[in-house]
Amino acid sequence: MTTEIEVKYEGDLYCDIRYIPGDYHIKTSAKEKDFFSPADLLAAAVCSCTVSNIAYSAEGRMAIDTKDISATVEKTMEDKPKARISRIKVIVTIKNSGNLSDKDKLILEKSANTCKVKNSISEQIDVTSEIIFA
16 A cells, blocks of 8 residues: 655755645654654654554454544654654553453553554664553
8 A cells, every 4th residue: 555645845945745546744843843844743643543543443453432532742852962762652552441351451452552653663772652541
C-alpha cells in the first residue's frame, strides 16, 4: 500500500504538507514554534498510532468507551554529537477504567506496543509508552 503525500517548500524553513487522498494540509516550521516541526510530527505520529491501536482493542474486544482515552507525547532532542530525536514517550490515560480486569489492562498495554510507526523507528530512538488507568 502506498500513500502519496506532497511537500511544498514555502521558504524561510516553512513547508506545506498535503495529504493527497483527502486533500488535507498541515504546515511545518523548522525554526519557529508556530507550527509543528518535522520532528514533532514523528512524535505525534507515534502517539496517534499508539492511541489508535489501544482504541481498536478497546472498542473491538472490551466495549470500553474510547471517549475516556487521551494521550500526550514527550519528545526529547539531542544536539550532540548531531541533532536528533533521542526519546519519544507516549503517556496514555484511560479514565473510568476501574472495571477493567488485569487481563484487559494487559491486552491494552500489548496493543500499545503494536504501533506500526513505533516499530518502524530505529532502535537508536528510545520509544516507550505508559498507560495510566485512572
